[in-house]
Amino acid sequence: MSTIFSQIVAGEIPARIVYEDETTIAFLDANPLAPGHTLVIPKDEYERLNDVPDDVAADLYETVHHMVPVVEDAVDADATTVAFNNGEEAGQEVPHVHCHIVPRFEGDGGGPIHAVAGDRPDLDDDELDDIAADIEASA
Numbered sequence: 001m002s003t004i005f006s007q008i009v010a011g012e013i014p015a016r017i018v019y020e021d022e023t024t025i026a027f028l029d030a031n032p033l034a035p036g037h038t039l040v041i042p043k044d045e046y047e048r049l050n051d052v053p054d055d056v057a058a059d060l061y062e063t064v065h066h067m068v069p070v071v072e073d074a075v076d077a078d079a080t081t082v083a084f085n086n087g088e089e090a091g092q093e094v095p096h097v098h099c100h101i102v103p104r105f106e107g108d109g110g111g112p113i114h115a116v117a118g119d120r121p122d123l124d125d126d127e128l129d130d131i132a133a134d135i136e137a138s139a
């Protein structure tokens with residue numbers, strides 16, 4: 001069964017579409033965290049960023065990059081939090097990769113992206129070196 005976002009792409013359910021090109025589309029979040037909260041998605045359905053082919057990832061980033069200042073200007077935001085919930089354990093509810101552009105305002109009571117994590121790990125230098133080496137080896 002296709003995701004709710006694929007149904008938006010297909011025009012089967014309504015959405016406030018604010019931008020569209022050949023491979024990506026942006027629309028307002030139905031339950032906004034702030035005025036102008038916008039989602040940017042690839043039109044094709046991929047569950048996670050990890051599944052998105054390189055060319056589509058480039059298109060997706062291009063649209064995010066284009067839309068951030070457009071959204072900020074439209075709602076007169078001071079800043080934006082731009083983020084993906086990448087996987088169910090990270091809070092992703094719709095299994096169709098999407099970037100949140102959340103306008104932020106001075107004194108809006110929100111937090112930084114650091115607030116998403118639970119207990120912070122207490123890692124020593126050796127552990128940090130090992131983790132960095134593992135990541136670098138696969139990058």
Ligand code: 5GP
Nearest residue numbers: 004015027028029030031085091092093094
């Ligand atoms: P997630 O938790 O998966 O990162 O975020 C999914 C987002 O999609 C939520 O912010 C939610 O409000 C939004 N959303 C869910 N269903 C719909 C819908 O049918 N239309 C629109 N425009 N947004 C939706």
